Amino acid sequence: MRVLAAMSGGVDSAVAAARAVDAGHDVTGVHLALSRTPGTLRTGARGCCTIEDSRDAWRAAEKLGIPYYVWDFSERFQADVVDDFVAEYAAGRTPNPCMRCNEKIKFAALLEKALALGFDAVCTGHYAKVVEDADGHKELHRAADWAKDQSYVLGVLTAEQLEHAIFPLAETPSKAQVRAEAEQRGLSVAKKPDSHDICFIPDGNTRGWLEDHMDLDSGRIVDTEGNDLGEHRGAQAYTVGQRRGLHIGRPAPDGKPRFVLEIRPKTNEVVVGPEQLLAIDVMEGIRPSWAGLAPREVAALGDATDARSEEFPVTVQVRAHGDPAPATASLSREAGEPRLHVRLAESQRGVAPGQTMVLYQGTRVLGQATIDSAHADRPVVAAS
Amino acid sequence: MGTMPTPRVYMDHAATTDMLPEAVEAFVEQARRGGNPASLHSGGRAARMTLETGRDQIAAALNAEPVEVILTSGGTEADNMAVLGLYRAAREADPRRTVIALSTVEHHAVSETAEWLVAHEGAELAWLEVAEDGRVDPAALADLLARRGDEVALATVMWANNEVGAVQPVAELAALCDDAGVACHVDAVQAFCAVPVDAHLRGISTLAVSAHKLGGPMGVGALYAPRTVKLAATSFGGGQERSVRSGTVNAAGAAAFGAAVEAARSDLRGEFLRRARLRDALVAGIRERVPDAVLRGPEPGAPEAEWEHPTRLPGNAHFTFPGCEGDSMLFLFDAAGVALSTGSACNAGVPRASHVLLAMGVPEETARGAQRFSLGHTSTQQDVERVLDAVGEVYERARTAGLSGHVPGAF
Numbered sequence: 001m002r003v004l005a006a007m008s009g010g011v012d013s014a015v016a017a018a019r020a021v022d023a024g025h026d027v028t029g030v031h032l033a034l035s036r037t038p039g040t041l042r043t044g045a046r047g048c049c050t051i052e053d054s055r056d057a058w059r060a061a062e063k064l065g066i067p068y069y070v071w072d073f074s075e076r077f078q079a080d081v082v083d084d085f086v087a088e089y090a091a092g093r094t095p096n097p098c099m100r101c102n103e104k105i106k107f108a109a110l111l112e113k114a115l116a117l118g119f120d121a122v123c124t125g126h127y128a129k130v131v132e133d134a135d136g137h138k139e140l141h142r143a144a145d146w147a148k149d150q151s152y153v154l155g156v157l158t159a160e161q162l163e164h165a166i167f168p169l170a171e172t173p174s175k176a177q178v179r180a181e182a183e184q185r186g187l188s189v190a191k192k193p194d195s196h197d198i199c200f201i202p203d204g205n206t207r208g209w210l211e212d213h214m215d216l217d218s219g220r221i222v223d224t225e226g227n228d229l230g231e232h233r234g235a236q237a238y239t240v241g242q243r244r245g246l247h248i249g250r251p252a253p254d255g256k257p258r259f260v261l262e263i264r265p266k267t268n269e270v271v272v273g274p275e276q277l278l279a280i281d282v283m284e285g286i287r288p289s290w291a292g293l294a295p296r297e298v299a300a301l302g303d304a305t306d307a308r309s310e311e312f313p314v315t316v317q318v319r320a321h322g323d324p325a326p327a328t329a330s331l332s333r334e335a336g337e338p339r340l341h342v343r344l345a346e347s348q349r350g351v352a353p354g355q356t357m358v359l360y361q362g363t364r365v366l367g368q369a370t371i372d373s374a375h376a377d378r379p380v381v382a383a384s
Numbered sequence: 385m386g387t388m389p390t391p392r393v394y395m396d397h398a399a400t401t402d403m404l405p406e407a408v409e410a411f412v413e414q415a416r417r418g419g420n421p422a423s424l425h426s427g428g429r430a431a432r433m434t435l436e437t438g439r440d441q442i443a444a445a446l447n448a449e450p451v452e453v454i455l456t457s458g459g460t461e462a463d464n465m466a467v468l469g470l471y472r473a474a475r476e477a478d479p480r481r482t483v484i485a486l487s488t489v490e491h492h493a494v495s496e497t498a499e500w501l502v503a504h505e506g507a508e509l510a511w512l513e514v515a516e517d518g519r520v521d522p523a524a525l526a527d528l529l530a531r532r533g534d535e536v537a538l539a540t541v542m543w544a545n546n547e548v549g550a551v552q553p554v555a556e557l558a559a560l561c562d563d564a565g566v567a568c569h570v571d572a573v574q575a576f577c578a579v580p581v582d583a584h585l586r587g588i589s590t591l592a593v594s595a596h597k598l599g600g601p602m603g604v605g606a607l608y609a610p611r612t613v614k615l616a617a618t619s620f621g622g623g624q625e626r627s628v629r630s631g632t633v634n635a636a637g638a639a640a641f642g643a644a645v646e647a648a649r650s651d652l653r654g655e656f657l658r659r660a661r662l663r664d665a666l667v668a669g670i671r672e673r674v675p676d677a678v679l680r681g682p683e684p685g686a687p688e689a690e691w692e693h694p695t696r697l698p699g700n701a702h703f704t705f706p707g708c709e710g711d712s713m714l715f716l717f718d719a720a721g722v723a724l725s726t727g728s729a730c731n732a733g734v735p736r737a738s739h740v741l742l743a744m745g746v747p748e749e750t751a752r753g754a755q756r757f758s759l760g761h762t763s764t765q766q767d768v769e770r771v772l773d774a775v776g777e778v779y780e781r782a783r784t785a786g787l788s789g790h791v792p793g794a795f
Contacts, residue, residue: 028715067718071711072736116785117712 001120002026003166006106007060007068009053011182011189012125012169014060018185019168020123021064027123029061029068032110034077034101035200056189063187071113073105080104082200086213089236092263093354096153096320097198103156111164121164126150129170129363130162133293138162140291140365144171152320155358155368159292207245210237219268221248224261224277232270235263241278241350248272259350279347281377283316285340285357285369288331295366298331308332314359314366316342318351324360340369347376393767395724397597397699397760398546398574403640404599404761406647410438411601411640421635422624435635438642442606445576445645446583446591454607454615454625455638459573459594461618462607463493465628466590467540469615470567471501474537485510485528485539485566487520487552488743493592494540494571512541517682518550518744519695525557529564538567538589543575547727547740547756548681549700551579558587567613573597573605577648579656579694583608590615595637599761600644604637648761653691659759660687660698662768666757667701669772674779677703680741680754699759702727704746708753708782716781717755720774727756752787 003025005017020027031054054070061068081100088095111122127143128151140162143149157165172178175194182190201209210216216234223229230248232238242260252258252274259278262271293299297310309331315324326345331338342357351374359366394402403411419431436450443450456462467484474481484498488511501507510532512524520541529536539561544551554570561568567589572581577598583591590613595604609615609626621630648655664684670677680702682695690698705713710726717724727738741751757771 069711069715069718113709113712113785117715117781 002118003028003121003123004110004114004119005029005066005123006110006125007031007057008125008195009056009060009189009192010125010195011179011187011192012127012175014057014064014125014187014189015178015182015185016123016125016168017060017066018064018181018187020166021066023168025123025166027064027066028119029057029064029066030110031057031068031070032077032105033070033072033074034081034105036074036078056192060187060189063185071110073109076109077101077105077200080109085198086210088354089210090214090265091354092236092265094239094352095354096356097200098153098320099156099356102153107157107161107165111161115164121166123166123168125169126154126167127169127172128154128167128365130165130167137293139293141170142360142363142365143167143169145174148172148175150320151360151365152317152322152356152358155291155356155365156289157291158289162292207237210234217268219270221246221270221272223258224271224273229258229272235268235270236265238263238270240352246270246272263352275349278349279376280349280351280374281344281347283318283342283344283351283357283374284372285342286338286372288338288340288367288369290367291365295361301331301333305333305336311343314342314361316344317358317360318348318355318371329359339372391721393722393770394762395722395757395759395767395771397763398697398756398758399725400596400602401599401760402762403596403601404644404647407595407600407640407644410434410643411636414636414639419635421633422622431635434639435633438635438638438640439606441642441646442593442638445649446581446593446608448583448608452583452608452610454609454629455633455641456605456607456618456625456629457603457634458605459491459571459592459597460493460605461629462592462594462605463491463569463571463573464497465607465615465618466569466592466609467494467497467538468501468618469609469613469628470538470569470589471505471507472616473614474567475505478534480535481537482506483508483510483532483536485512485525485536487512487514487541489514489518489520489545489547489550489740490540490542491546491571491573494542494569498540507537510536512539514550514743516744517695518545518548518680518740519682520552520557522553522556522560525560529560529566533564533566536564536566538569540569540571543570543572543581543591544579544694544697545681545740546574547738547754548702548744549574549697549758550681551575551694551696554588555585558585560587561589562587574697577645577652578659578697578699580652589613595641595644598644598648600641601637604634604641606641655761656691656694656698657687659763660684660690662759662763662765663699663701663757665765666759666768666771669768670701670703670775673772673776674703674705677705677779678750679703680744680746697758699763701757701759703755703757704741704750705753705755705779705782706750707786708779709785709787710752710754712782712785713753713755713778716778717771717774720778722771722774725756725758727754749787753782 003020007013007029081097085097127148129141131139142151197204221229221232238260258272261273295312297312301307311328311330314329316327317324327342329342355371358368414434419427421432421435439450439453443453512520558568570591572591573594576593591608593606596602615628617628619630684696737748737751
């Protein structure tokens with residue numbers, strides 16, 4: 001196959017490209033320029049979009065003997081990922097920009113361009129697995145190494161995108177093995193530190209970055225009864241479940257720590273309360289998508305525009321490195337608008353609107369939806 | 385895609401061109417012989433002789449005296465040294481002179497230096513707009529000099545543009561500066577040994593050239609600067625090169641630069657005409673195969689007329705292809721065995737809409753579809769045919785890929 005290997009300049013994507021070459025594919029490397037003003041040098045362990053990273057990717061491509069190009073997706077990235085990140089926070093939600101990048105950039109803009117230019121697939125260094133079922137339909141599964149598994153951030157991929165996605169690191173037992181392999185192949189990125197956090201916030205200070213990119217007005221911090229507990233520096237920059245950085249002078253009556261329970265962008269209020277009020281057991285999701293074939297119960301709805309599916313058993317994960325929780329799910333449609341309903345077997349804490357819930361059955365990724373509301377069976381927090 | 389057709393076609397001579405055999409020979413000879421040109425023993429004197437021969441050859445081609453040629457590490461250093469030096473000297477003589485007049489299509493080696501002077505030494509920029517064909521209107525400079533002549537520290541205009549090949553009316557611009565008593569720097573990196581360049585034209589204060597654009601080695605350039613011009617030192621130390629460019633001079637590089645210049649000017653006219661004819665065939669062929677493609681820069685006249693009054697570098701053809709992303713086309717041409725450029729300077733290899741095209745009034749979306757074909761001393765009719773064989777399919781496919789990285793209306 002003609003394969004376009006997305007190369008960030010890190011060790012994972014370099015080894016992934018090397019394995020694609022070994023597999024006999026005709027591979028071309030491409031580095032995505034995502035920042036309009038790339039830094040010259042990488043600082044610390046974070047970030048992935050500097051000129052140094054681009055050069056690392058090029059060195060790896062040269063070592064593999066494959067053509068290499070830099071493609072500019074910085075405008076798209078700004079509009080679809082960075083601006084979206086700000087808009088979501090402004091609406092009081094907590095987005096995952098890496099998922100957005102996979103959904104809009106790597107497996108959309110890049111994949112479309114690759115297909116148009118004559119490639120058959122895009123290859124990345126994600127730890128996840130694409131397998132075929134008995135009828136040849138593609139399914140997305142967790143990687144062999146659950147500690148590194150990145151199937152969560154790929155949960156947005158559709159059947160069509162999975163047809164053209166290659167993840168050569170799927171079966172890798174550990175990251176250490178990838179580094180050893182890079183060393184063995186003579187790739188200079190073998191010892192390069194992992195990148196993590198959000199690539200466009202290289203110092204890792206999300207709050208500081210949001211302060212620079214949003215109009216934040218100070219407002220009130222209140223408890224669930226509406227009592228005024230202090231001032232915050234912009235409700236949108238807080239996250240549900242957050243404990244630190246509230247700076248409330250007055251301790252809670254029971255002396256226990258207080259957590260952010262809810263963000264109210266309309267009234268610019270941050271609601272705080274004891275940890276037990278963070279517990280939720282029902283989640284509602286919008287914009288659901290299926291990573292391959294839809295579950296049988298959903299497929300049974302056919303084209304019905306107003307209906308609700310049977311419940312089906314799932315495990316659900318609400319953050320990249322969270323534990324999957326047993327639950328039941330169902331899909332409803334109202335006037336054609338789909339909505340995913342998930343009921344957890346045991347309550348969870350710190351689930352924020354805007355986060356993505358990814359549904360699994362065993363190792364298989366079923367699909368995902370963006371959390372629109374999360375609450376306890378009987379709402380404890382008023383006016384959510 | 386993976387099987388590259390051979391031999392490859394090189395259409396990126398404006399980026400760099402193969403070293404001429406004479407230059408390679410001169411370089412290797414001096415590298416073998418060794419010696420520091422500043423040493424006083426016989427080995428040093430021999431190296432000095434090689435170096436000075438190179439300088440003589442460069443000076444002769446510029447119609448300058450050898451003492452007026454300062455060897456540098458390349459065109460960028462020569463441009464930096466001139467802009468910094470002329471600005472500081474003018475300001476020292478008259479503190480009111482803080483304005484730097486420069487065209488909107490200057491190379492970054494010039495414009496970034498000027499911007500640095502704005503940030504650090506109180507300079508103010510007066511941009512000289514270009515017409516749709518990329519050429520500066522001398523009236524714009526005349527107007528500026530008439531209004532603010534006693535505030536202008538220097539004017540700087542390139543002899544020929546590196547992207548769209550537009551040859552600027554340097555003689556008129558320099559004469560206007562001379563009349564107003566204003567210093568004038570000329571970046572002749574692309575023009576030298578492609579079109580006739582005369583450093584002694586009235587009004588030219590300094591002029592920058594580079595070896596590797598004309599068949600010499602990388603890492604060598606020169607600045608023409610008469611004795612009277614006060615320059616800013618870019619390095620400090622042993623006082624070589626009139627004390628403005630300390631450091632042991634690259635003798636092998638200078639010898640090779642000189643040899644390349646000597647070889648190039650032995651038949652400058654013949655090579656100009658040969659290159660212009662090939663370029664004209666390329667332009668006509670692309671227009672025939674892709675009628676929507678637009679040639680950017682001046683429409684060249686007949687080769688003989690162009691030689692008398694060049695409006696465009698003979699090896700330059702620059703097109704925008706509507707609905708295409710430049711990097712898609714570059715990739716497809718590369719896969720078809722044709723090496724070229726999107727034309728704009730890039731950071732980390734990222735092609736961006738060119739500041740030159742934007743200055744010429746080309747809309748940002750159109751500017752993204754730019755491809756620069758630049759021919760040089762190794763170019764042949766076969767090369768042109770290979771490009772023409774590929775261009776139709778490359779265009780169709782790049783159009784399908786579209787402006788996938790582009791968000792309409794965003795910039």
